[in-house]
Amino acid sequence: MFRGKGGPLCRKVRGMLSEYIDNSLNSEDKSFIERHIETCEACSKELESLRMTVQLLHRVPEVSVPRSFTVTVPQPRRESAFGPSSLRWLRPATAIVAVALVVLLMGDFLHGFENNAGVNSGAGNVTFSAVQSIPSSAAQQQTMVTVPGVMGQMSLATAKAVGYTDYTVLPSPLVSQPIAQPVPTVLGNEEITEARVMAQGEAGVGWPLRQTEIGLGAAVFVLLALMIFARRQRKKGVGAR
Amino acid sequence: MDEQELISRSKSGDVEAFNLLVEQYQRQVYNLALRMLGNSEAAEDASQDTFLSAYKAIGKFRGGSFKSWVLHIAANSCRDKLRVARRYRIISLDTLLLEPDSLPQANNTESPEDYALRRELGRFLSEGLAHLPEDQRLVVILSDVQGLRYEEVAQVTGSSLGTVKSRLNRGRTRLRDFLLQREELLPSKFRLNK
Numbered sequence: 001m002f003r004g005k006g007g008p009l010c011r012k013v014r015g016m017l018s019e020y021i022d023n024s025l026n027s028e029d030k031s032f033i034e035r036h037i038e039t040c041e042a043c044s045k046e047l048e049s050l051r052m053t054v055q056l057l058h059r060v061p062e063v064s065v066p067r068s069f070t071v072t073v074p075q076p077r078r079e080s081a082f083g084p085s086s087l088r089w090l091r092p093a094t095a096i097v098a099v100a101l102v103v104l105l106m107g108d109f110l111h112g113f114e115n116n117a118g119v120n121s122g123a124g125n126v127t128f129s130a131v132q133s134i135p136s137s138a139a140q141q142q143t144m145v146t147v148p149g150v151m152g153q154m155s156l157a158t159a160k161a162v163g164y165t166d167y168t169v170l171p172s173p174l175v176s177q178p179i180a181q182p183v184p185t186v187l188g189n190e191e192i193t194e195a196r197v198m199a200q201g202e203a204g205v206g207w208p209l210r211q212t213e214i215g216l217g218a219a220v221f222v223l224l225a226l227m228i229f230a231r232r233q234r235k236k237g238v239g240a241r
Numbered sequence: 242m243d244e245q246e247l248i249s250r251s252k253s254g255d256v257e258a259f260n261l262l263v264e265q266y267q268r269q270v271y272n273l274a275l276r277m278l279g280n281s282e283a284a285e286d287a288s289q290d291t292f293l294s295a296y297k298a299i300g301k302f303r304g305g306s307f308k309s310w311v312l313h314i315a316a317n318s319c320r321d322k323l324r325v326a327r328r329y330r331i332i333s334l335d336t337l338l339l340e341p342d343s344l345p346q347a348n349n350t351e352s353p354e355d356y357a358l359r360r361e362l363g364r365f366l367s368e369g370l371a372h373l374p375e376d377q378r379l380v381v382i383l384s385d386v387q388g389l390r391y392e393e394v395a396q397v398t399g400s401s402l403g404t405v406k407s408r409l410n411r412g413r414t415r416l417r418d419f420l421l422q423r424e425e426l427l428p429s430k431f432r433l434n435k
Contacts, residue, residue, distance in 0.1 A: 018410035022384075024391065053417040057385035060366050061359055062272050066281065069267045069288045070260040071296045 009036065013043050021051050087230045094223040101216035108209060144170040244307060251299045259299065263292050266308060269387060270315045276382045277319040279371055287322050291315040309396040312389075316379055316397055323375060369419040377412030384409055 013036045019025045020033050037044040143156040145167040159167045242261070250258035270291050274284035291314050302310055370378050376398070383394045384405075395405045 014414075015410060018413055019406060022391075049417050049421065050413055053413055053420060054385055056362065056366060056420070057381065057416075058388075059359070059362060060276070060386045061363055062268065063275055065267050065271045065288075066285060068264070069271070069285075069292045070263050071256060071292055073256050 010040060010043050013037070013040070014046055017043075017047050017050055020047070021054055087227065090223060090227045090230060094220065094227060097216055097219045097223060101213065101220055104209075104213055104216065108213070146170060248299070248302065248307060251296070252302070256296070259296055262307065262311075266311050267292070269308070270311060273312060273315050273382060273387065274319055276367065276370055276386060277316075277375075277379060278322055279367055283322055283326075287315065287318040290318045290321075294318070306393065306396065309393050312383070312397040313399065319379075320375065365420070365423075366416075369416045372419050373412050373415055377408050377415065380405055380408040381412040381416065385413070 013033055016025060016029060016033060020030065025033070037047055141155055141157050144153045145156050145159050145164075146153055147159055147164045147167045150164075153170060154162075156167070156169065242258070244262070244265075247258045247262050251262065267288065271284055271288045274287040274291075275281060278284050278287060291311065294314050295311055298314075370381065373381060379398060380394055383389045383397055384391070389397065391402055391405050391409075394409075395402050398405065400408075
């Protein structure tokens with residue numbers, strides 16, 4: 001504004017005017033400026049306008065605070081067992097239980113698949129009804145009979161081979177056997193024995209496995225619910241203010 | 242209780258002692274923030290941030306001027322607010338800086354005309370300060386509005402004495418140019434060319 005075409009001397013003076021106004025120059029620089037402004041009107045006006053500006057700035061009113069900025073230290077909140085910090089252990093616990101459940105389910109599925117494949121590849125569908133419908137020749141080998149006039153017992157097959165037609169069938173040990181007992185090897189059908197063992201497995205070993213799977217599934221569900229709860233608690237958490 | 246004792250008690254976690262220091266400096270901090278940001282709401286936020294940061298960091302205070310230390314934190318807080326406002330364009334910087342000031346009510350000795358003039362001058366100067374670059378604005382406010390010495394300004398801004406003098410000179414000159422360009426808007430009492 002007041003910057004005329006002053007030479008290097010004016011530029012030097014104007015660079016020091018601010019300090020001159022603040023009275024922070026040494027006496028030598030101060031007298032140098034005073035000598036210069038006596039002869040340089042542009043620098044003199046520059047000085048006055050700057051001085052006025054500084055005076056105006058001194059008059060900028062100080063505003064009172066709208067409120068107090070005192071600091072309040074929040075009381076340490078007693079956190080529940082499933083508060084925000086419990087996420088640290090909830091996450092890995094949920095992951096471990098979920099992985100265990102998946103491994104168990106996969107193992108169970110694969111085991112069941114292999115067993116089915118093994119049974120199906122044998123001598124047809126072997127079921128308990130198959131055991132009960134044993135071929136008649138084998139039954140005849142096992143069924144004991146008594147023939148009037150003949151001492152002792154003989155098998156039905158022998159009685160028929162000899163030509164006896166009048167005989168009394170004795171209670172068969174095969175019929176009275178518990179169904180889970182192994183079938184006599186006379187049948188030559190090992191798959192039947194395997195099928196019975198399997199049947200035992202389904203009833204004896206399968207149920208604890210199911211229980212474990214159900215338990216793990218429930219645990220995953222509960223842990224997930226706790227994680228969601230803990231996350232909500234964390235979002236609700238307030239800062240220092 | 243003197244300031245040094247309040248500081249040492251604050252360092253040991255005495256929040257009441259720290260709040261006595263807050264009450265002592267909150268006016269200066271708030272005014273610095275208000276002139277830097279030009280917005281009372283942003284200034285409140287910056288002031289609260291300043292004292293919270295100061296409370297957390299009081300253990301690191303290694304002596305010297307507590308006022309300079311607190312104002313240094315306040316200046317950084319204002320810079321952060323301005324940076325965020327610029328980066329996310331939450332609010333236009335011009336709008337942020339040119340919001341009318343909330344001046345205290347006129348006291349009993351001040352006439353309504355004088356109060357109106359003072360208010361007009363405050364608004365005008367706030368507008369002028371808003372046109373200064375951030376570093377020059379900070380130095381001008383600290384030196385000419387708050388009356389800090391060069392050494393104190395250097396401590397608050399974390400710059401050398403030479404830098405402070407240079408920024409102050411350039412800031413004043415720039416503000417003077419702004420006022421001269423709009424002199425007809427300035428009350429005649431305060432015009433630079435009389």
